[in-house]
Amino acid sequence: MSKILIIAEHLNGKLNPATAKCVSCASKIAGAEIHVLVLATDPAAIAAEAAQIAGVAKVLTHAHAANGNALAAVYAPQVLALASGYSHVLGPSTTFGKDLMPRIAAKLGVSQVSDVMAVEDSHTFKRPIYAGNAIVTVKAPAGQLVVATVRTASFPAAPGGGSAPVESVSIDFAAPTHTRFVGLEQGGGDRPDLQTARVVVSGGRALGSADAFKLIYDFADQLKAGVGASRAAVDAGYAPNDMQVGQTGKIIAPELYIAVGISGAIQHLTGIKDAGTIVAINKDAEAPIFEVADIGLVGDLFKVVPELMQALG
Amino acid sequence: MKILVGLKRVVDYTVRVQVKPDGSGVAIDGVKMSVNPFDEIALEEALRLREAGKATEVVVVSIGPQLAMQQIDSGLAMGANRGILVKTEQPIQPLTAARVFQKLVEKEQPGLVLLGKQAIDDDANQTAQMLAALLDRPQATFASKVEVDGNVARVTREVDVGLETLEVDLPAVVSVDLRLNTPRFIKLPDIMKAKSKPRETLELASLGVESGDHLVTTHYAPPPKRQKGVVVKDVPELIGALKAKGLL
Numbered sequence: 001m002s003k004i005l006i007i008a009e010h011l012n013g014k015l016n017p018a019t020a021k022c023v024s025c026a027s028k029i030a031g032a033e034i035h036v037l038v039l040a041t042d043p044a045a046i047a048a049e050a051a052q053i054a055g056v057a058k059v060l061t062h063a064h065a066a067n068g069n070a071l072a073a074v075y076a077p078q079v080l081a082l083a084s085g086y087s088h089v090l091g092p093s094t095t096f097g098k099d100l101m102p103r104i105a106a107k108l109g110v111s112q113v114s115d116v117m118a119v120e121d122s123h124t125f126k127r128p129i130y131a132g133n134a135i136v137t138v139k140a141p142a143g144q145l146v147v148a149t150v151r152t153a154s155f156p157a158a159p160g161g162g163s164a165p166v167e168s169v170s171i172d173f174a175a176p177t178h179t180r181f182v183g184l185e186q187g188g189g190d191r192p193d194l195q196t197a198r199v200v201v202s203g204g205r206a207l208g209s210a211d212a213f214k215l216i217y218d219f220a221d222q223l224k225a226g227v228g229a230s231r232a233a234v235d236a237g238y239a240p241n242d243m244q245v246g247q248t249g250k251i252i253a254p255e256l257y258i259a260v261g262i263s264g265a266i267q268h269l270t271g272i273k274d275a276g277t278i279v280a281i282n283k284d285a286e287a288p289i290f291e292v293a294d295i296g297l298v299g300d301l302f303k304v305v306p307e308l309m310q311a312l313g
Numbered sequence: 314m315k316i317l318v319g320l321k322r323v324v325d326y327t328v329r330v331q332v333k334p335d336g337s338g339v340a341i342d343g344v345k346m347s348v349n350p351f352d353e354i355a356l357e358e359a360l361r362l363r364e365a366g367k368a369t370e371v372v373v374v375s376i377g378p379q380l381a382m383q384q385i386d387s388g389l390a391m392g393a394n395r396g397i398l399v400k401t402e403q404p405i406q407p408l409t410a411a412r413v414f415q416k417l418v419e420k421e422q423p424g425l426v427l428l429g430k431q432a433i434d435d436d437a438n439q440t441a442q443m444l445a446a447l448l449d450r451p452q453a454t455f456a457s458k459v460e461v462d463g464n465v466a467r468v469t470r471e472v473d474v475g476l477e478t479l480e481v482d483l484p485a486v487v488s489v490d491l492r493l494n495t496p497r498f499i500k501l502p503d504i505m506k507a508k509s510k511p512r513e514t515l516e517l518a519s520l521g522v523e524s525g526d527h528l529v530t531t532h533y534a535p536p537p538k539r540q541k542g543v544v545v546k547d548v549p550e551l552i553g554a555l556k557a558k559g560l561l
């Protein structure tokens with residue numbers, strides 16, 4: 001039988017929705033017993049949230065003064081202390097999980113399956129390679145502990161309504177001091193989170209300046225949407241890095257994605273493959289974005305977007 | 314301080330990779346091969362640290378077939394001091410790569426290892442973290458700024474919520490993200506100058522590294538295709554189409 005440990009991601013005392021998506025991935029493994037581990041300075045509130053995720057059998061907490069920030073070098077030994085009791089250790093394929101999980105896998109001497117997008121059986125998974133241009137089926141050795149990250153856009157969040165017991169564990173470990181947290185500059189503000197927003201409006205290089213990019217924010221605010229950007233827009237400084245969508249940015253799956261002045265490079269498209277409906281606004285009828293768009297409008301964004309805003313306003 | 318940089322030979326990012334019809338692999342025979350773009354950024358950063366007097370030597374390492382000497386060549390032409398090719402005709406997985414780097418770190422004793430955050434072929438995003446774990450040393454992944462001051466590096470990381478800054482004691486492993494820098498172009502005289510730089514070839518088999526290639530790929534498939542959509546002629550039609558789908 002599979003026994004699965006999921007490492008909870010959290011920030012400022014709140015559980016990240018990516019954790020419930022990992023639970024929904026884990027529950028695809030037949031007969032799995034799913035535990036969630038919360039490492040924090042004060043895990044109680046986060047654990048209470050995790051306990052409500054349907055499908056979770058138990059929430060483990062380890063409170064430690066060194067857990068104030070999610071440092072991989074500090075978290076990994078705590079996970080390793082518990083790992084031997086499990087057949088699988090999973091984390092989300094967010095920057096948190098990408099940072100942490102390989103550190104665990106290497107110490108266990110096992111390969112890691114990155115970006116699981118489908119579960120075939122307890123040791124067989126599908127994952128994307130080449131910016132999503134190919135999907136491979138990979139098999140981990142039977143009987144070997146599986147360490148994997150879960151591509152969150154591929155799984156819905158497991159519903160609430162659970163009431164798993166919460167148990168605090170004691171782990172004998174000396175927190176390394178060679179890695180120190182200095183600060184976190186949070187972007188975002190109070191717009192809907194890009195990774196969970198129902199609607200996302202993204203802007204590309206065509207916006208031409210940070211000032212002009214305000215049009216994207218205004219349009220998004222009108223639609224109560226999250227804001228994304230292409231790499232070109234981020235590199236040029238029109239939008240902050242946490243808004244980048246794509247192979248090396250965020251992989252998202254909103255119900256509606258509106259790409260404004262984005263050409264549709266493969267590295268961008270891989271971030272939006274799971275979007276419900278893709279709308280493209282681009283002045284070049286030949287732009288590759290139109291090959292994937294459900295609804296395309298060829299036109300100048302500086303005319304089209306204000307007109308849209310007026311019509312909807 | 315010495316800096317070790319990894320340069321993986323990968324299919325160039327402009328190539329649109331296609332799955333073979335029988336699902337046995339991807340068709341990459343004869344396509345353009347390059348240094349993984351993230352690794353080029355890692356090398357550029359190492360060169361800048363050397364130019365700023367923070368490092369004395371930059372050593373580039375590629376693990377791959379004999380042809381990966383081309384990637385060593387371009388690393389040397391960019392400005393690295395010396396190159397090491399760890400030869401293997403079989404593709405390897407990140408855990409094996411990390412174990413190879415561990416061997417080289419033990420031998421070379423670099424103060425800093427700079428690697429790309431992911432390779433654009435397997436998109437695994439693991440090697441740097443695995444190496445740091447094996448060495449029991451600090452890791453700072455997804456770097457968009459690296460400052461070295463004595464025995465400490467201050468690294469700004471691109472994380473989902475914004476920018477995080479860490480301070481790590483050296484030696485450390487840093488994986489780099491796209492916005493760290495823009496790699497320099499190689500000029501013809503650089504290629505000539507690089508011809509005399511030292512290149513060393515080691516057989517992977519001679520390093521005594523236990524294989525970490527545990528994953529078996531059983532099938533390759535093209536991604537599910539999205540249906541081609543409609544092109545609307547103006548804003549009212551766009552709004553109509555969105556309403557028809559219940560999205561407005």
Ligand SMILES: Cc1cc2nc3c(=O)[nH]c(=O)nc-3n(C[C@H](O)[C@H](O)[C@H](O)COP(=O)(O)OP(=O)(O)OC[C@H]3O[C@@H](n4cnc5c(N)ncnc54)[C@H](O)[C@@H]3O)c2cc1C
Pocket residue numbers: 203204205206229230231232233244245246247248249250260261262263264265266267268281282283284287299300301302326350351433
């Ligand atoms: C290793 C690697 C990783 C990468 N990762 C990512 C990633 O994660 N995400 C990502 O987005 N990119 C990524 N890229 C970059 C990617 O290849 C493209 O360069 C980038 O996506 C282009 O951004 P863009 O579409 O905004 O710009 P462009 O390609 O320049 O497109 C601008 C578009 O705007 C249109 N336009 C111009 N003016 C107007 C107007 N007035 N009205 C309407 N349309 C207009 C043009 O027709 C054009 O189609 C990566 C590249 C590499 C090498």
